[in-house]
Amino acid sequence: MKQLFFLPLTMFILLFHSYYAEAFSKTKPVGDSMDISRYKKYIDDNMPVHVKEFIDFVSIPSISSLAANKAAMQRCAEFLSNKLQKTGMFNAKVLPTDGHPVVFAEWNKVAGKPTVLIYGHYDVQPVQEALWVSNPFVPKEMNGRIYGRGAADDKGGIVTAIWAIEAMLKKEDKLPVNVKFLFEGEEEVGSPNLPKFIMANKDLLKADYAYSVDAFQKSDTEPEMILSVRGGATMEFTLTTANRDLHSGVFGGKLINASQAMAQLIASFHDADGKVAVEGFYDKVLPMTDEEKTMAANAPYDEQKELTENGAKLWKGEKGYTSLERVWYRPTLDVTGVWSGYTADDGFLNIVPGSAHCRLMCRLVADQKSGEIIELIKKHIALHTPQGSTITYKDLGGFANEAAQFSTNTQSFRAAYRVLTKLYGKEPLLMGTGGSNAACAHFKNLLNLPIYSFGFLQEDENYHSHNEFMRVSDLQKGQYAFCMLLKYIGAK
């Protein structure tokens, strides 16, 4: 599969971007710019101490979505800030936002060298404790894996980057580049306060390269990089036909049925070809580039395996696109919840429902703006609301961020690509993703700073699920990778 992938992609790149050859060549020696032999012993020797430190970090229940955990969030931010200071970073501080604080630190002692911004988040997902084999906030090492909430997503990524700096400073008292760290505490709740923070701190965040440790590799032996994330927009509305559900004997036949009116409205959102039928929805969607088409065509993807795992009969969507193209490059409008009438587990009410509720989520691409898309959908709803029905909206909060694509034609892409190639002995898979990452989009859109995925958790490590873990080998490999990355950038 991979061979099939790189043949046309490389041809394309050679034809149109000859300066790319360096990045993709398998034959050219990578040279000394990534030699980390000076720090490797320090990293290896310190793994037991670091594992202990990591366990302390993961023990803090920094669940951003629970009000009860607010103090733990603050404690976690301070833990990080202290660690950054001890590591030798300057200006380490816990900066307030309208939500949970941001942790910042920098090392800025090599004038004339580029500045590398490293982003991560210290907040974690909630836990369903009953499903865990061990307490999610009493991390346990078992068989080379450390189990605990947030170990993989994203505390492991944070510590590998910090420890890499620590190793370099211990061994050379200086770094090959200037470094800034920005760790936020609200990634798991959609980074609602990050845009404001970024806009208010443009100078503080000024950098030449940016990487997110909130990222993964396909496996222990297969590197990957993500080149696009989709945006998101959410809404909720209620369709009302009467002030309550009414008796179907007395009103059935003359009252417009709110469940059915809602069904008609929902059915109007898409045409027969699976395209979103909202006027203007695709106006800012860019056609896929040849490079993107090639990436999607050649990415490893076992349709039958995925169907079986998810109990589905077929994958299907917007006509004219493959499954990966749909998920990586096409926008969607999905109902995420609908309810109306009598929905209790048992029994039956003979009613004509007087109201129906619907939640929607759009995944957005290219230049689609969440606010504009919501307005287009509201116009569509106004045009398609069945006669006799009234629509009201509820402010949902939730996703409201833009998509971001990341070019392969940047210094920072090339640096990460080369480091991963050297580290794994093979080129990374270049992947899109259908998910959204508010921070990535905000850096790209607000600072014009493309941010590349550079994280070392693996796809199987149960992030967002129970029994989340991080391999000790990931923590070690991540440090090597960051040292290589900073050296490589500094040598340019």
Next chain:
Amino acid sequence: MKQLFFLPLTMFILLFHSYYAEAFSKTKPVGDSMDISRYKKYIDDNMPVHVKEFIDFVSIPSISSLAANKAAMQRCAEFLSNKLQKTGMFNAKVLPTDGHPVVFAEWNKVAGKPTVLIYGHYDVQPVQEALWVSNPFVPKEMNGRIYGRGAADDKGGIVTAIWAIEAMLKKEDKLPVNVKFLFEGEEEVGSPNLPKFIMANKDLLKADYAYSVDAFQKSDTEPEMILSVRGGATMEFTLTTANRDLHSGVFGGKLINASQAMAQLIASFHDADGKVAVEGFYDKVLPMTDEEKTMAANAPYDEQKELTENGAKLWKGEKGYTSLERVWYRPTLDVTGVWSGYTADDGFLNIVPGSAHCRLMCRLVADQKSGEIIELIKKHIALHTPQGSTITYKDLGGFANEAAQFSTNTQSFRAAYRVLTKLYGKEPLLMGTGGSNAACAHFKNLLNLPIYSFGFLQEDENYHSHNEFMRVSDLQKGQYAFCMLLKYIGAK
């Protein structure tokens, strides 16, 4: 309104059924056949005793839908059976069914005279006690009203019929006709065991006239009779596209959205003119007769008032019919509940729902059979299920009964019509109803015995709601009415 109604109806009747003239004439004296002066004093004198007896009856919490009230159901049946025996009825017994028992009694001492079957139900609706001003099972008399669950629906109807017999037997030791009582205990749960009971007891139930006390009058001064009830059919089905709800970032665009597939399916149930689009659905629906059209056109109906009360903007339904025609004479297919995806009060899940659930109820008319209609809907669903979705059905229990129309061209209709005309000093409104009454349909369809509404609760007495009450004057008027009815039938 009423004048407008009777002019064309009377003309129609005069033209085609001249023997009807007697029933509708306002001028012809009604004569002695309804003279109840012999019993009136007994009835009036005994009202205080009867109210006490009524309160004892209403105190029994005979809620048929609650397993915990099973013993109360048995106690209530025995209370009735004892009362019937004391009244002088013969063969009074509590007869078991697969559910709650039936109470039967008869008086059969006037050979050659017709037999009148009187139907009622001793079970009551559940209560939301917090909403009541007094304990629903500690009945209270206030301002000439007796408040308690079941007072109006349908214990008041039962006692008025029994007390009428009591008065006649006390004063004359005999009745002008033979009488049978059948009181069931499962009307409020759809009379699931009544068909089997009827079929097994055809001889026991043999009668010439049948009346249901489960009926009401428009007001204290406006009599009414119901000439049609609709049937019912219910079903529940689930549409599945995956074995769980899936992440909309990873699957949004390629997984068929179960909420949306369900919306398409629901939208397919009706055409743009509000007609049910299920193939064959109307095959057994009879066109409205001229008499039915006239009844619906002339029934008192204040559209604006009803809209305001129910917070609706307009009444609308199958094209080509008025609101009352739709409810009285046209079948419906209504979604009564639908749910899919994330429906919790707050929050948001970014998912593509993998399943969606729908409950349906049909109101049926004329010769539509519930079983056949369910099969037609299943065929429609099979034809319209979006590709990639699977449908499964759940057995709901619920309604599964047929519609019933009752002719004005019967002895029993005419008797009730004349009695009500005499009692109220004006002709009853002739009404249809969109509701279902399993018992009425079963008597009509299984015994070929048309059963007419003859009850004296009033439309405003909160049956099925909290603070249900029955006016003491209804209890008194009901006794007069039954005495008049039996005398009238016996005199023929």
